[in-house]
Amino acid sequence: MTILRALKRGIRSAAPISLGYIPVAITFGAAATTFGYPIYVPILFSATIFAGGSQFILLAAMEHHTYWLYAVGFCALIDSRHFIYGSLIRRIFPSRLAARLPLALSLTDEVFATVLPQREAKPTRDLTIWIAGVAMAAYLSWVLSTAVGGALGEVLEDTAPVIVNALRFALPALFLGLTLENLGRHNIHPLIAAVAGALVGILVANIAVALFAAVGASTTVSYIRHHLKQT
Amino acid sequence: MNDPRLFIAIGAMALVTGLWRVVPFVIPRDSRLATILFGDHPTLRVVGPALLVGLTVATFGQPLLSQPSWGHVLSYGIGGVATAAVWRAVGSLGLAVVAGIIAYGCSSYFATFYSN
Numbered sequence: 001m002t003i004l005r006a007l008k009r010g011i012r013s014a015a016p017i018s019l020g021y022i023p024v025a026i027t028f029g030a031a032a033t034t035f036g037y038p039i040y041v042p043i044l045f046s047a048t049i050f051a052g053g054s055q056f057i058l059l060a061a062m063e064h065h066t067y068w069l070y071a072v073g074f075c076a077l078i079d080s081r082h083f084i085y086g087s088l089i090r091r092i093f094p095s096r097l098a099a100r101l102p103l104a105l106s107l108t109d110e111v112f113a114t115v116l117p118q119r120e121a122k123p124t125r126d127l128t129i130w131i132a133g134v135a136m137a138a139y140l141s142w143v144l145s146t147a148v149g150g151a152l153g154e155v156l157e158d159t160a161p162v163i164v165n166a167l168r169f170a171l172p173a174l175f176l177g178l179t180l181e182n183l184g185r186h187n188i189h190p191l192i193a194a195v196a197g198a199l200v201g202i203l204v205a206n207i208a209v210a211l212f213a214a215v216g217a218s219t220t221v222s223y224i225r226h227h228l229k230q231t
Numbered sequence: 232m233n234d235p236r237l238f239i240a241i242g243a244m245a246l247v248t249g250l251w252r253v254v255p256f257v258i259p260r261d262s263r264l265a266t267i268l269f270g271d272h273p274t275l276r277v278v279g280p281a282l283l284v285g286l287t288v289a290t291f292g293q294p295l296l297s298q299p300s301w302g303h304v305l306s307y308g309i310g311g312v313a314t315a316a317v318w319r320a321v322g323s324l325g326l327a328v329v330a331g332i333i334a335y336g337c338s339s340y341f342a343t344f345y346s347n
Contacts, residue, residue: 016324016328049245061240062240068240079248082248082251085252085255086256097256097257100256101253104255107252162340167332168335169310169331170328172287172291172331173311177324177328179284180318181318187276187280191284194277194281198288199292202288202293202296211289214281214284217281219277222277
């Protein structure tokens with residue numbers, strides 16, 4: 001496969017991510033300029049942080065004159081899940097550090113979820129370029145949509161609210177589809193436990209707790225099953 | 232809007248987010264930590280799919296908890312069923328997502344229309 005074809009395939013794979021990012025990033029850009037920041041500020045947020053949740057929390061903290069270090073500390077806890085993401089897919093990333101780091105920096109929840117099904121694949125140059133395509137498309141759609149939001153967010157919300165509203169479902173649909181792709185007879189019990197753990201987590205706390213609860217519950221069930229099989 | 236604290240805060244947040252993303256990729260492959268984290272233990276094989284399940288539950292659950300109306304629940308339900316049905320029938324993730332968006336958009340529009 002040529003470099004260009006692998007890159008195009010990556011960009012195509014990132015289409016659901018981009019669809020999901022557009023309304024969120026537009027909302028972020030619009031919110032920041034509504035708060036009185038010049039357009040380059042939300043773009044700077046998106047270009048350097050590239051994490052929706054953290055960006056909204058920091059923007060809200062700045063707006064409400066909350067000490068920014070609290071917001072950063074809180075987000076550090078939430079973002080610790082990225083450590084698990086990297087650990088799971090490190091094997092298929094290129095061995096050269098200079099090639100690995102830019103890809104690692106682009107690992108959002110959605111990019112991770114799209115790359116994860118390839119975790120058993122043989123690490124090849126085509127796979128690296130495909131990951132780069134996914135990462136690049138996700139990053140550019142996030143930053144460019146932030147700029148669009150900063151420039152004309154409120155106008156878009158007013159003129160095409162039905163489309164903007166419909167696009168809000170892109171990320172739940174993406175995660176549901178990826179979950180179905182990873183569901184099999186061999187992992188059905190641990191994943192039922194993950195659903196239960198995540199439900200409790202989201203009901204009593206937030207997304208970060210839901211993710212850790214899902215991982216905790218599923219690995220516990222998986223460990224017990226593995227232990228029972230061996231005895 | 233030239234408050235230096237804003238730029239320090241953005242820089243600190245970028246640093247924290249970047250570090251969490253990069254650290255697993257700079258740990259030496261032959262270190263003890265790497266063996267534990269990147270080893271292929273059967274128990275740990277379920278972590279990736281479990282994270283996807285967690286993300287699905289969270290992205291469906293959080294908006295429904297913040298706006299618990301019948302119209303909202305129905306729209307998410309119809310969107311979810313359409314996504315799963317198209318994924319099952321065609322096996323294409325992209326088409327499944329587009330079908331989910333259209334189904335959600337239509338049901339959400341009609342729910343709003345009839346509730347007014």
